[in-house]
Amino acid sequence: MGKAEARVRVALIDDHPIFRSGVRGLLGETAGIEVVGEASDGRHALNLVHRTRPDVVVMDITMTGMSGLAVARALREAGSTVHIVFLTVNEDLAFVDEALSAGAQGYVLKRSAGTSLLEAIEVVVSGGRYVDTEMRAAPSPPGRTEAGPPAPHPGEEGGLTVREREVLRLIAFGMTMKEVSLSMSISVASVDTYKIRGCKKLGLRSRASIVRYALGQGWLETENRRPSPDRPPSLM
Template structure:
């Protein structure tokens, strides 16, 4: 590491996963975990109070998303290095994370091999994006043409079911997980997705994510879902 000791704050609403990350960091010479928080609102207070060198944070959390926390920290002038540790594997999230002020983006499933590299990279003043998220930008998708996307707060006539299906897809859930979370059949999930996408002119998961980010769907408090998968460090 570039410094003799790197002070880290850990923000994640999964206690078991947070414990695993704490154990990983605790076994690494030169790293000290100075505090933890389980949601975005407490994260702000923790970072401003403990002034860590690096904050490791999930994107999707109750109350206040990691993206909102990152923006708030930059607005108050915090220079903390931000590394997002997330299950979200859509490139649209990487762009949004870096724009919000993060320097690192690591997938939870590769944390065991990539997190320490990310911490070192950001402390040295660089950026780190998980190897699986470094694919070159795809050429413009000509199939994306469609009705103009509604402005924030205007949801293009979506029904409540269509909105919820698209929101959960934007959060990274599979069709099966959406089906379990909403207690509806997979066929119904597919129907609501198709109808919602047609109304909004969306043709891919990336476009759904971008729309959800623009609408602020990922900034609002999300209910804890029974189908939530326990993440793993490996």
């Protein structure tokens, strides 16, 4: 990014102040980039983006209160066209899929920030997508499609934990992430984590594939209506 170019306005969202300070220093010393604001959690991030109108949001995925994924979805639902680059320690390929589905254009590992973050910002501002080189090597399992894997055999649940199973079951019923959070008395960030882990174990990549799997397992036959988020389901 040369000095003659228009400055790229960046908002920085991360709940680790020391790490955020280091990234701010990196960006602040780069010609063509201006850090216009910072926030330490997801809820303040939404207000910050609305107030400062940045070109790019550099954001962690896992934060207290409201996850980066939830922030990205909320921004897209509000019609925001801000470019989103996730800067995270999560090296699970399932998180990359989830991040891009949530509306992000960039995915950079925190340990690569010094060498990759500036490139990622340049790529997304130019209209492209950037995924950390460390995350590009592993191919998708053979036979996987966007619709998900072949229908499972009843009773085979891919090593899911009780909470992973319950999150996916409630999502299959049509509940939103917030409703699942209220129903299970856990944070939305935890719901995101259980969903991502469960989907990775089962090779599921969309809500439709979750519903298809749930039908194959008979999860939707145990109740004839959508569970109420006011009554947390039993996890035993």
